[in-house]
Amino acid sequence: MRKRLGLAGIAGSIAVALLLLITGSVSDLVGAATFLFSAGFRRWVQENSLLVFWAGVTLVVVLTVYVLVLHRMVTDGKKRESKLIQTHQGELAERDERLESVAADLKKSQTELAELRAEPTPHDCDLFQRFLDDFPQDRGTVEYLTKWFSGESWDIDRFGELYEFCATWSLNTFFDDEEVQAALTALQEKCTDFRVGVASESFRDLGDPDDGTRVLKRDRFESNRQFKAKARELEGLADRLLEAHNSLVKIGRSKRLYRSRPGKNGPPS
Structure with missing residues (x-):
C-alpha cells in the first residue's frame, strides 16, 4: 500500500515537474529540472519503465491535442479576420460606388444649373x-x-x-x-x-x-x-x-x- 502511494506521489511529482517545465516561471523551471535530473528520479524511472512509457505517451497525446487546438484557434482567428476584412472592403466598395453616384448626380445638376444660368439675354x-x-x-x-x-x-x-x-x-x-x-x-x-x-x-x-x-x-x-x-x-x-x-x-x-x-x-x- 505504501509502495503504491509512493509511486503515485512520484508520478504526481513528475506530472507537476513537466507542467512546470511547460508553463512555469524561471524559478519553477530550475526546480523542475533539478528534480527530473536527480539520482532518485533516474532510479525510479528504471524501476517503473512501463509507467514512464505510458506517461510519455499520455504527455505526447496531451501536447498534440494542445497544439491542434491552438492551431485551430489561430486558423479560426485568421478566417474571422479575413472575413471581417472582406466584409469591410465590400462596405468600402459600396460606399465608393455611392459616392461616385452622388458625385455624378451633383455634376449633372451643376451642369444643368449652369445651362439655366447661361440662358442668353x-x-x-x-x-x-x-x-x-x-x-x-x-x-x-x-x-x-x-x-x-x-x-x-x-x-x-x-x-x-x-x-x-x-x-x-x-x-x-x-x-x-x-x-x-x-x-x-x-x-x-x-x-x-x-x-x-x-x-x-x-x-x-x-x-x-x-x-x-x-x-x-x-x-x-x-x-x-x-x-x-x-x-x-x-x-x-x-x-x-x-x-x-x-x-x-x-x-x-x-x-x-x-x-x-x-x-x-x-x-x-
Whole structure:
C-alpha cells in the first residue's frame, strides 16, 4: 500500500515537474529540472519503465491535442479576420460606388444649373443677330478675305462690311455675356490692325486707277524677298481677322445667341 502511494506521489511529482517545465516561471523551471535530473528520479524511472512509457505517451497525446487546438484557434482567428476584412472592403466598395453616384448626380445638376444660368439675354440675342447682319460670315468682306484676298493686290471696294463694322461697332457696344464680349473686343482689335496695315500699303493700280484695286508697290522694297515678306504679313493680318470673326460666331452660336425665326443668318443646322 505504501509502495503504491509512493509511486503515485512520484508520478504526481513528475506530472507537476513537466507542467512546470511547460508553463512555469524561471524559478519553477530550475526546480523542475533539478528534480527530473536527480539520482532518485533516474532510479525510479528504471524501476517503473512501463509507467514512464505510458506517461510519455499520455504527455505526447496531451501536447498534440494542445497544439491542434491552438492551431485551430489561430486558423479560426485568421478566417474571422479575413472575413471581417472582406466584409469591410465590400462596405468600402459600396460606399465608393455611392459616392461616385452622388458625385455624378451633383455634376449633372451643376451642369444643368449652369445651362439655366447661361440662358442668353434678349439684348445679347438682338446684338448678335445685328452682328450677323452687319458682318456676315458667308459673303461680303469675310468671303473675299477667305477666298480671294492677296497681300500683293486687293480690292478695297470689297471691304465695305469691314469699314462699316469699324465705324458703327464702337467700344461702347457691349454684350452682357463676358465671353462673347471678349470675343467681340478681340475682333475689333484685329479689324483695326488689318485696316491700318492695308491702308499704309495701299497704292492705286496705275493700269486702272479708277477702280478699287490697290497694290503693294514693289519699288518701295529693296528686294523681292522683302516685298514677299510684306505681302505675307498683310495676309497674316487677314487670317487673324478671320479667326477672330469665326471665334465670335462660334461662341455666340454655342450660347444660343440667335433667334428661332429663320433668316439669312439664322441658327446653324
